[in-house]
Amino acid sequence: MGPLLSLPRSPLPSLVREGPNYRPRRPERTAFYKLFEGRLLEYLRAHEERFEPRDGPLRPVVKESVEAFLECGRLTSGLARVRCPECRGEHLLAFSCRTRNFCPS
């Protein structure tokens, strides 16, 4: 993957091209992602009702980390256009959240 070339004005997922050297990560298709996406609010509610009286409120970093993870690697959450020096193809590269102990990228 080469250096950053430019930032497009808006996300254009249709420009994503898979090639021999590039395959978008598509985190939203993983079971791990779907688990957090589908259950985050339910978990936060359950924690508040069942565990908060005994253990205190959830630390804000928990919700923040999961929310960052759900945005991580998704073109709709920010991207750069890059050119591969080998195949000369242009690709859209989604930003990573870099959340400590949680980011899969």
Ligand SMILES: [Zn+2]
């Ligand atoms: Zn991440």
